[in-house]
Amino acid sequence: MYTLGEFIIENKDGYSHSKESLLRFFSSIKLAAKAVHKEVNKAGLTKNIGSSGKKNIQGENQQKLDFFSHKTFIDSFKSREVVCGIASEESRDFIIIDKKINNPIEDQYIVLIDPLDGSSNIDVNVSIGTIFSVYKMKYTNKCKLTINDFLQKGNQQIIAGYIIYGTSTMLVYTTGNGVHGFTLDPSIGTFYLSHPNISFPEKEKIYSINDGNYVKFSNGIKKFIRYCQEEYENRPYTARYIGSLVGDFHRNIIHGGIYMYPKTSLFPNGKLRLLYECNPIAFLTEQAGGKASNGYKRILDIQPASLHQRTPFICGPNKMVNKLEEFIKKYE
Numbered sequence: 441m442y443t444l445g446e447f448i449i450e451n452k453d454g455y456s457h458s459k460e461s462l463l464r465f466f467s468s469i470k471l472a473a474k475a476v477h478k479e480v481n482k483a484g485l486t487k488n489i490g491s492s493g494k495k496n497i498q499g500e501n502q503q504k505l506d507f508f509s510h511k512t513f514i515d516s517f518k519s520r521e522v523v524c525g526i527a528s529e530e531s532r533d534f535i536i537i538d539k540k541i542n543n544p545i546e547d548q549y550i551v552l553i554d555p556l557d558g559s560s561n562i563d564v565n566v567s568i569g570t571i572f573s574v575y576k577m578k579y580t581n582k583c584k585l586t587i588n589d590f591l592q593k594g595n596q597q598i599i600a601g602y603i604i605y606g607t608s609t610m611l612v613y614t615t616g617n618g619v620h621g622f623t624l625d626p627s628i629g630t631f632y633l634s635h636p637n638i639s640f641p642e643k644e645k646i647y648s649i650n651d652g653n654y655v656k657f658s659n660g661i662k663k664f665i666r667y668c669q670e671e672y673e674n675r676p677y678t679a680r681y682i683g684s685l686v687g688d689f690h691r692n693i694i695h696g697g698i699y700m701y702p703k704t705s706l707f708p709n710g711k712l713r714l715l716y717e718c719n720p721i722a723f724l725t726e727q728a729g730g731k732a733s734n735g736y737k738r739i740l741d742i743q744p745a746s747l748h749q750r751t752p753f754i755c756g757p758n759k760m761v762n763k764l765e766e767f768i769k770k771y772e
């Protein structure tokens with residue numbers, strides 16, 4: 441059984457850029473993931489649950505573990521000399537790690553991260569996750585990073601992945617050659633390859649949406665939900681919604697299902713963040729043989745305009761996403 445390090449050293453993921461950079465990057469991801477795993481696991485026993493009393497840039501209550509995870513990942517990236525710029529869902533501005541930018545030897549990465557996604561589930565012992573997205577510096581000759589290095593289209597990602605803190609802790613990632621999942625053996629602190637080449641199964645069976653928002657959805661979405669519930673062919677689909685994107689996506693990629701966070705009458709841009717949540721999950725979706733869209737357009741082709749911008753988000757097996765897009769076209 442491969443460890444994550446062995447998998448990369450043997451180039452099993454077909455990464456075409458610097459292997460040393462990839463190893464350094466995952467060394468920081470693994471360390472931070474283990475620290476967060478440990479903290480999440482004992483959260484009920486320590487004082488590390490509940491609100492930090494602060495609001496994040498989105499005006500949402502920041503949980504203590506949101507902040508812990510943000511700080512842990514940032515500190516870990518800073519010490520591996522492979523990341524030159526970081527943007528986090530928990531921080532208003534991007535962070536520059538200045539001294540690394542002139543290093544000509546390795547690829548220098550720009551990392552966008554949602555340090556702890558699914559915050560509303562922290563206090564109640566339900567799966568949460570970390571989502572990350574990696575780009576190369578846009579202008580490699582310039583010594584100064586600008587906002588444009590962070591506002592690259594999702595189709596420029598070179599790595600994307602997530603860590604799910606669930607019944608076990610798993611790291612799932614892609615470098616553009618399939619999706620691979622590693623499970624943490626907490627007794628020795630090592631991630632082992634447990635899910636090589638993950639792809640959506642042939643048969644779709646789940647739909648995931650917060651249908652407490654039903655009356656605020658557009659007609660296309662309402663009709664699609666009814667379609668999922670109809671008794672016909674392989675329907676009705678099963679409804680499953682945790683309210684943690686990572687948890688919902690992880691289940692759907694394994695069992696075959698569509699995840700939707702569409703626009704609502706109150707939130708015309710939906711809720712999820714294009715750079716920290718949608719782009720990395722869209723990259724993984726496509727690599728697993730699926731499709732990710734805002735209802736009209738491929739997520740990975742959207743030109744970001746700001747760091748914290750939101751977008752309606754749909755991802756899942758091709759057939760299901762195409763069907764939903766048909767409904768949107770017909771009824772909106």
Ligand code: AHM
Binds near residue numbers: 500556559686688701
């Ligand atoms: P967060 O980054 O504050 O945790 O918000 C993102 C989360 C997603 O994980 C999840 O899919 C969605 O918000 C759930 O939202 P809602 O409670 O509105 O259904």
Ligand code: MG
Binds near residue numbers: 529556557
């Ligand atoms: Mg989030």
